[in-house]
Amino acid sequence: MKKPNTNLVRRYLAVAKVVADVDPAALPIEFAAALLAIAVPYLNIAFLGGLLIALADHWATPALLSLLGGFLTARFVLTAGAAWGKKLAADHTELVNERLDAKTTSKLLTISYPDFQSASMREAYEGVRRGTAMNGGMTSLLENGFHDLFSVVIAAGFAVGVFVTLVRGHVRATALAAGLFNGPGYPLLMVGLLVVPLVIGAWAVRHANVRQAAMIQQIIRGNRAFTYFSSFVEDFLHGPLIRLYRADELILAIQRDATKASNDNYWYGQLGYLHYTLIPNIAVNLLVGVLYLLIGLQALGGGIAIGTVLVAVGYLQQFMTTVNAFISDVGWYNNMVDYLQYYSTFFALPDATQSGHLPVEKRTDNEFAIRFEDVSFKYPDSDTWALRHVTLTLHVGERLAVVGPNGSGKTTLIMLLCRLYRPTEGVITLNDINIDKYNEAEYQSLLGVVFQDFRLFAYSIAENVAASADYDEARVWEALAVADVKDRVAAMPRGLETPITQALDATGIDISGGEAQKIAIARAWYKDAPIVILDEPTAALDPLSEYAIYQRFDALIGAKTAVYISHRMSSTRFAQRIVVFDHGQLVQDGTHDTLMAAPGLYRDLFNAQAQYYTEDQVATERATASAAADTIAE
Ligand SMILES: Nc1ncnc2c1ncn2[C@@H]1O[C@H](COP(=O)(O)OP(=O)(O)OP(=O)(O)O)[C@@H](O)[C@H]1O
Ligand SMILES: [Mg+2]
Known part of the structure; x- marks a missing residue:
């Protein structure tokens, strides 16, 4: 100061x-x-x-x-x-x-x-x-x-x-x-x-x-x-x-x-x-x-x-x-x-939007590749590394799961990807160009993110999902269906117009933590961005709902690129690629099967959870979730 x-x-x-x-x-x-x-x-x-x-x-x-x-x-x-x-x-x-x-x-x-x-x-x-x-x-x-x-x-x-x-x-x-x-x-x-x-x-x-x-x-x-x-x-x-x-x-x-x-x-x-x-x-x-x-x-x-x-x-x-x-x-x-x-x-104080002016190429093929090149990061006013020497390429259409213990740097990785912070060392590129060079608003329009501590407005459900006063009603319903809250909203007295909480309107309603998370997920879906990121937005969901939502979301985003973060490793095991973080470093990279085959943090974490979670349950959930996804896709 x-x-x-x-x-x-x-x-x-x-x-x-x-x-x-x-x-x-x-x-x-x-x-x-x-x-x-x-x-x-x-x-x-x-x-x-x-x-x-x-x-x-x-x-x-x-x-x-x-x-x-x-x-x-x-x-x-x-x-x-x-x-x-x-x-x-x-x-x-x-x-x-x-x-x-x-x-x-x-x-x-x-x-x-x-x-x-x-x-x-x-x-x-x-x-x-x-x-x-x-x-x-x-x-x-x-x-x-x-x-x-x-x-x-x-x-x-x-x-x-x-x-x-x-x-x-x-x-x-x-x-x-x-x-x-x-x-x-x-x-x-x-x-x-x-x-x-x-x-x-x-x-x-x-x-x-x-x-x-x-x-x-x-x-x-x-x-x-x-x-x-x-x-x-x-x-x-x-x-x-x-x-x-x-x-x-x-x-x-x-x-x-x-x-x-x-x-x-x-x-x-x-x-x-x-x-x-x-x-x-x-x-x-x-x-x-x-x-x-x-x-x-x-x-x-x-x-x-x-x-x-x-x-x-x-x-x-x-x-x-x-x-x-x-x-x-x-x-x-x-x-x-x-x-x-x-x-x-x-x-x-500097404005975020003042930096970067390159337009993001509007690609119909959604060809986007994001690369972290030897990225290290310390939060402002902190002298410990939250991320250290991370090199990682996010390929187009890839489903990437990020797992790791608390404080291992998962959310930080997403913050940097979203350009909310700049790397302390190293660069992040989009199609080989430093992401800082792009116009910030255009760059961020590529990302649909649900943060761990997501927030809702005291506005209507529809405005929350669309993050805008203008919305396409049919798509809002579709997003709510993907996030598994369509029925709950349909039963509300004012439907999509129902305000959340009574902060601004006496007719507003209070919803549960899990329902709030589902609405936040619907918002990411509605944005229809080519890259979607769910940073453990499902902590308040019961395991069955979480599994169902991840599966359904995954089935319906088609060719989009997705990053899933979850502590429930059964929810992310379906991902094509899983990266494991520990103390800010990327320590393992593979599929569920390759990671389970070798000793390491992933296997330890997975086995610790698996004690409470049988293969049978997973199979049943999978069947339920894919049936649900089929219904929405039809
Ligand atoms: N705003 C911040 N300022 C300073 N340090 C932070 C800040 N946010 C996180 N950290 C630190 O950075 C490290 C990585 O945190 P991060 O939130 O990325 O972990 P995470 O893997 O997402 O953890 P969790 O599983 O608990 O969500 C931690 O040591 C954390 O204490
Ligand atoms: Mg986190």
Whole structure:
């Protein structure tokens, strides 16, 4: 993870860039709104000063009246403009929020899979979420933070104008401190009075930021624990685990620790903040006090008119007010900037779909050969090999079974095949071209996969099978028949339209784990991809159902290439080719018969299971399954 930026300016710029990327007009409009809002008090002061000067100069009545007329007109225009600017700025803030939301969601959908899973992505995402959730998030930062910051910049511009006027106002030679006011040192003193508090301010804010950054990291971590806790507890499926293992105590204890650590840090950070924001505040007040003294002396010495004194004091007062307003909330703004800057980290993560552009040749003959060439793989943030030196060719039309103990690398092999991760060493090719070179979406369209931990949507059965709102009803039924859930779905009150679970619809129904798996298998079948992969999608199925489904699936996919993974070795013994994995390595390769003929892991695993599973049973299941397959094929 990139170290959080302790440089205040860079952090504000990072957030400004995030805003400008989604709406380039938002910040200029906010600036214009700040200018219009601040212009009214400045105009009032300028008018009073001008009036005093005009009276002292004995202006004629018509000239005085036109001064008043000009003031009232300008005031009317500025007041109306300020109201309009505020409304326009609010509209753009709304737009920025909407676009950021949309951009965040689409980023989550397109982010590369390893990044999606990585701890740094979770941290950036948590930062973004917290930034948008706390104290009004981006809305508040734009309408208060940036608004106040722009006001300071504008007020500083007016303050510079005051300085220029003051250093040009020479006093009488006999006046008090005339040497100071008329000499070359006065402008330098003015600049010094401006710069010293700025330096003190920058120093204080910098120190505060170091504390702030540490605090934010801690809070994000605590918050991740809390987000995990609340979504875990919310999930209906976690109910049994929590209740039966009294996991509430575990969860609450971990939660309490995280909250305490986060709170301790928060107060430490806040106290540090208070301490550091007080210092620049005092410095600004001292500056203004000294300035008033100087202006008073300068006026007494005849260096500046009484009207100018009024304007100078008024403008500096305004400047002090805007600076105070900004500084008193700077901790709060910086806090939001700290979180919101994670948007740039988050949006900068690489998109999966950006890589590869070769189209996948659309072959009617389904001639696809996939080859792993000396592939080794470590998961991100892990230093053990999940796969080591795997060389394997998947021939067209082949039925490949992958077996091996838990953790031997079977699922990892499929993840790499699906391009969800890239090999750490070696290459995977499709028809002799590195799979990375193909357009990702096109490449993945070749694969129909049911993962071990498959997921269903809370949408209708048909939408689950088709993974789309548009579906071919006849094919959905066919897929359900292959997966052996057709009758169950036909008996549901709303048939294919029945939503799964009541998460989105009160008429939804709950189904068993095995039925859910069957629907996931139907989805892979429906996709009609040339390569189908079942990564033990049948763990919740009884052995007879599993055997029947595998056989039926196999009979019906015709010339397609298929990879079957199962711990029930009787289900995969029919495969033309069986590869055995152990500790990430491919240790055996053959048919059931050749592998059984020699001593080795396959024979040991098979015999261990066979004790519970007789040849007779297998024969009966085979007969049932092929009869069922014949019925569907007809
Ligand atoms: N996301 C991950 N991050 C880090 N390590 C992982 C991850 N997923 C799996 N592993 C590790 O990689 C190794 C291979 O895991 P894999 O899931 O491929 O095994 P498997 O053969 O599919 O096991 P099973 O039969 O239990 O499904 C294991 O040591 C596992 O702990
Ligand atoms: Mg697995």
